[in-house]
Amino acid sequence: MAHVEPIEEQTSTGLNNRKLLMWAFLGSDCMFFGALISTFMVYRGRSGTSILQFHEAHDAIKDAIGISVGTLSIILILLAVVAFAVNLIVMNRGVVKQIIPAVLTLFVIVVIFQSAWIAGHHPEFTAHECTEMGGIVLPDNESCELILAENVLDIPLTSISTFVLLMSSLSMVMALAALERNNLPGFRTWLTATCLLGVAFLGFQVFEFNAFLQEGLTPRENLFGSTFYVLTGFHGAHVTLGVLWLSSLVVASFKGKVTQKSALDVEIAGLYWHFVDIVWIVIFSVIYLIGAYGIG
Amino acid sequence: MAAYTGLLKRPVSPTGVWSWLTTIDHKRIGLLYGVTALTMFFIAGIEAVIMRLQLSSSDQTLVSPEIYNQLFTMHGTTMVFMVIMPMGAAFFNYLIPLMIGARDVAFPRLNAFSFWMFLFGTLLMHASFLTMSAPAMGWFAYAPLTSLEYSPTNGVDYWVLGLQVLGIASMAAAFNFVVTIINLRAPGLTLMRMPVFAWMTLIISFLLIFAFPVITIALTLLQFDRWVGTNFYNAAAGADPLLWQHLFWVFGHPEVYILILPAMGIVSDILPTFTRKPLFGYPAVVFAGVAIAFMGFGVWSHHMFTTGMGAWANGVFSFATMLIAIPTGIKVFNWLGTLWGGAIQFKTPLLFSIGFISMFTLGGLSGVMHAIVPVDTQQQDTYFIVAHFHYVLFGGSLFGLMAGIYYWFPKMTGRMLSEGIGKLNFWLMLIGFNMTFFPMHIVGVLGMPRRIYTYGADQGWDSINMFMTIGAFVIVASFLAFMVNVIRSLQSGDPAGDNPWKAATLEWSISSPPPHYNFVEIPTITSRYPLWEKDHSVGAAQAHGHDDGGHAVHMPDPSYWPIVLSAGITMLAGGLLIWKWHQILGFTVISTFGLLALYATYRWAFEPVNEPNSEEPHQ
Numbered sequence: 001m002a003h004v005e006p007i008e009e010q011t012s013t014g015l016n017n018r019k020l021l022m023w024a025f026l027g028s029d030c031m032f033f034g035a036l037i038s039t040f041m042v043y044r045g046r047s048g049t050s051i052l053q054f055h056e057a058h059d060a061i062k063d064a065i066g067i068s069v070g071t072l073s074i075i076l077i078l079l080a081v082v083a084f085a086v087n088l089i090v091m092n093r094g095v096v097k098q099i100i101p102a103v104l105t106l107f108v109i110v111v112i113f114q115s116a117w118i119a120g121h122h123p124e125f126t127a128h129e130c131t132e133m134g135g136i137v138l139p140d141n142e143s144c145e146l147i148l149a150e151n152v153l154d155i156p157l158t159s160i161s162t163f164v165l166l167m168s169s170l171s172m173v174m175a176l177a178a179l180e181r182n183n184l185p186g187f188r189t190w191l192t193a194t195c196l197l198g199v200a201f202l203g204f205q206v207f208e209f210n211a212f213l214q215e216g217l218t219p220r221e222n223l224f225g226s227t228f229y230v231l232t233g234f235h236g237a238h239v240t241l242g243v244l245w246l247s248s249l250v251v252a253s254f255k256g257k258v259t260q261k262s263a264l265d266v267e268i269a270g271l272y273w274h275f276v277d278i279v280w281i282v283i284f285s286v287i288y289l290i291g292a293y294g295i296g
Numbered sequence: 297m298a299a300y301t302g303l304l305k306r307p308v309s310p311t312g313v314w315s316w317l318t319t320i321d322h323k324r325i326g327l328l329y330g331v332t333a334l335t336m337f338f339i340a341g342i343e344a345v346i347m348r349l350q351l352s353s354s355d356q357t358l359v360s361p362e363i364y365n366q367l368f369t370m371h372g373t374t375m376v377f378m379v380i381m382p383m384g385a386a387f388f389n390y391l392i393p394l395m396i397g398a399r400d401v402a403f404p405r406l407n408a409f410s411f412w413m414f415l416f417g418t419l420l421m422h423a424s425f426l427t428m429s430a431p432a433m434g435w436f437a438y439a440p441l442t443s444l445e446y447s448p449t450n451g452v453d454y455w456v457l458g459l460q461v462l463g464i465a466s467m468a469a470a471f472n473f474v475v476t477i478i479n480l481r482a483p484g485l486t487l488m489r490m491p492v493f494a495w496m497t498l499i500i501s502f503l504l505i506f507a508f509p510v511i512t513i514a515l516t517l518l519q520f521d522r523w524v525g526t527n528f529y530n531a532a533a534g535a536d537p538l539l540w541q542h543l544f545w546v547f548g549h550p551e552v553y554i555l556i557l558p559a560m561g562i563v564s565d566i567l568p569t570f571t572r573k574p575l576f577g578y579p580a581v582v583f584a585g586v587a588i589a590f591m592g593f594g595v596w597s598h599h600m601f602t603t604g605m606g607a608w609a610n611g612v613f614s615f616a617t618m619l620i621a622i623p624t625g626i627k628v629f630n631w632l633g634t635l636w637g638g639a640i641q642f643k644t645p646l647l648f649s650i651g652f653i654s655m656f657t658l659g660g661l662s663g664v665m666h667a668i669v670p671v672d673t674q675q676q677d678t679y680f681i682v683a684h685f686h687y688v689l690f691g692g693s694l695f696g697l698m699a700g701i702y703y704w705f706p707k708m709t710g711r712m713l714s715e716g717i718g719k720l721n722f723w724l725m726l727i728g729f730n731m732t733f734f735p736m737h738i739v740g741v742l743g744m745p746r747r748i749y750t751y752g753a754d755q756g757w758d759s760i761n762m763f764m765t766i767g768a769f770v771i772v773a774s775f776l777a778f779m780v781n782v783i784r785s786l787q788s789g790d791p792a793g794d795n796p797w798k799a800a801t802l803e804w805s806i807s808s809p810p811p812h813y814n815f816v817e818i819p820t821i822t823s824r825y826p827l828w829e830k831d832h833s834v835g836a837a838q839a840h841g842h843d844d845g846g847h848a849v850h851m852p853d854p855s856y857w858p859i860v861l862s863a864g865i866t867m868l869a870g871g872l873l874i875w876k877w878h879q880i881l882g883f884t885v886i887s888t889f890g891l892l893a894l895y896a897t898y899r900w901a902f903e904p905v906n907e908p909n910s911e912e913p914h915q
Binding site for chain 2: 011012013015017020021024025027028029031032034035036039042043046047048219220222223225226227229230234248252257
């Protein structure tokens with residue numbers, strides 16, 4: 001993001017210094033994720049059993065408005081996608097700045113509803129669920145002994161969040177392409193979209209973490225908990241950093257600090273963003289797909 | 297000119313304390329690294345001498361077992377992470393831009409950031425002495441000894457956080473030097489024309505980039521175990537008791553090469569100067585270094601032969617370990633080939649280089665012995681191992697670094713060190729070193745275990761231990777000679793001139809000490825030994841250009857964001873320590889300094905290279 005670099009005449013390789021730095025960093029980052037993923041793989045299937053109490057479901061928001069907030073969130077996200085599509089069509093008519101706040105508002109609503117739901121939501125846990133998850137109902141009929149591991153994962157939900165994150169790579173490409181054509185409004189729209197998709201992914205992650213915690217899976221509970229939270233949390237920290245970086249670029253563009261000349265700054269941020277997305281594909285496969293279907 | 301970039305005026309003065317705190321000049325940063333590393337060497341040396349005194353005869357009570365544990369842990373950690381690594385960093389900071397014909401590194405502020413992270417990480421870890429709870433679990437900190445159950449004091453916490461901060465420093469430096477060496481070479485300076493030291497720096501930078509993440513993750517998992525209560529190293533919850541050892545040595549073995557390769561580079565550049573002939577088999581030396589780096593990632597489990605990995609794993613790692621001796625041997629023969637038939641001048645740097653070659657070879661030979669699994673099983677955790685790695689790290693790395701100090705001191709200060717005191721220094725060090733560490737082979741084979749605070753008189757190890765302790769004092773005497781030499785030279789040493797050794801590489805073409813912009817005119821390179829070319833065009837261009845005092849050269853202004861950012865990050869680690877004692881206070885510290893770090897990052901990112909209207913700093 002530095003706008004001026006001291007010694008940036010011609011370089012020996014013709015590659016820009018900062019771009020080379022980013023590639024070196026990404027190589028290094030592979031080792032960070034590699035160590036975490038290896039740890040996860042080594043510890044697969046080594047978690048002991050936990051004992052969970054049965055309890056009733058409770059959903060404060062659904063009680064109040066009669067519709068599940070999960071459903072509502074998905075409807076709102078779909079609306080946001082439609083808004084983007086509309087935005088894309090009208091972009092050249094100069095109403096971009098009106099669309100951005102609209103999308104932002106929509107998005108904030110989604111996040112608020114999601115958080116409210118997380119706070120008020122308690123999934124039901126019954127003897128049926130217990131046996132579904134491969135546990136044993138204990139003689140007291142009030143608790144369940146089970147291995148709390150891959151069986152807590154909600155693959156359809158995480159597939160949606162994976163889709164959201166991968167779409168953010170697309171919008172990142174569009175943002176850079178717009179900037180390279182000196183289309184600043186387009187750049188801002190697409191980069192804002194990227195940030196929002198990133199935040200949406202984080203929202204899913206917060207939701208997921210909360211759901212798992214309520215099901216009794218804490219980082220202390222067992223090895224699956226320890227490895228799951230630290231690996232996905234480490235990735236979430238990367239996404240958070242990326243959102244901060246990209247949103248700084250959006251803000252800087254309004255101050256005139258990001259122009260066609262700084263396409264390289266955006267390209268470097270994009271390299272980072274795509275890397276974070278690609279790593280998620282690996283993590284999603286290793287934790288969710290391989291984990292759930294017991295390959296290996 | 298008053299150029300406000302925030303709360304404080306941007307520093308532009310070239311002198312005074314503030315200029316050192318905000319410097320982004322690679323030469324000053326190199327000197328800061330060097331002085332800090334020598335200070336830490338002094339501290340770790342005192343720890344070693346106390347241990348030697350404690351062991352000088354049986355049933356000594358000079359220190360308690362608890363203190364003894366802290367001493368060997370901090371001695372090892374300090375020597376590896378806060379002496380040899382930063383001493384290598386001192387050399388590559390100071391020399392690489394000079395050797396490759398650049399005015400500075402690719403990212404000068406990142407370079408300053410590396411140094412401050414290193415300094416603060418060092419201070420953070422040594423703050424544990426203030427709370428009387430220095431880490432005491434050995435420098436490789438095997439689980440489960442590091443768990444809360446077995447190490448309830450916060451010594452491990454200081455160690456973990458200190459290493460995390462030091463890791464950021466090392467990685468930031470590595471990224472910087474990868475880009476610098478790949479991208480900032482002078483015209484004509486192809487990779488295969490670079491001085492070997494530049495090559496070795498490139499290689500260790502890659503090693504750091506790929507090895508340090510693994511220890512960072514291992515430490516992070518340990519942090520989670522100690523702060524959050526996760527189960528990564530908790531065998532009772534089903535965890536693999538060897539996970540830490542694997543992660544640690546996947547880092548730890550490349551780390552060994554990170555420690556030795558700079559010394560190999562230094563010696564490869566010194567030998568041609570004092571034999572008056574080019575390095576024998578330059579490509580072989582370079583590619584052997586690359587091969588060592590690659591193979592260094594495939595030998596880590598030879599530290600774990602006695603953990604019961606099974607015959608297959610032991611066999612593979614035993615074979616790989618013997619294999620890595622080949623490129624190392626290639627280098628040794630190339631150095632001998634360089635000496636062979638040369639017009640040898642026995643100056644102090646050459647003496648230390650020869651000391652390096654011979655002592656390192658001894659250490660390498662005992663290393664190959666450990667590659668044989670049954671032999672290793674016999675020697676595991678005895679003084680034989682201590683002898684081996686001191687031959688590699690002291691006889692190897694430190695002799696090489698001393699050679700480098702004697703060789704480049706004139707370039708850095710403009711004054712010569714005394715040859716007489718230098719030779720005294722060398723012979724005392726060689727004799728003291730062998731007195732101290734050679735008998736460790738013997739006492740190790742006799743069965744003396746490492747990391748014991750004392751032993752019984754009935755073992756019969758008294759006299760040999762007394763002999764080693766006397767040797768340690770000979771080493772102390774050699775370093776006193778070194779300090780006398782440095783102080784004497786700084787006060788009244790002979791002026792060095794540009795090229796006192798008649799050396800061939802680029803750093804000798806400019807004045808001693810070099811001007812802050814290094815080169816008036818970026819030279820064009822046509823060979824590996826540009827100053828030995830007949831026309832001396834490179835040197836001539838520099839001498840000619842001196843007239844205007846470099847006024848045409850634009851250098852970036854100093855910046856205080858690197859030190860602010862590193863203070864912020866280090867205090868995040870400090871906040872984690874406080875958090876264990878008082879959660880609310882800890883949280884306050886973490887959030888305050890987290891915000892400071894974020895703020896500093898933004899200021900850094902948007903800081904222009906030069907303040908508009910500001911005067912160029914000139915020295």
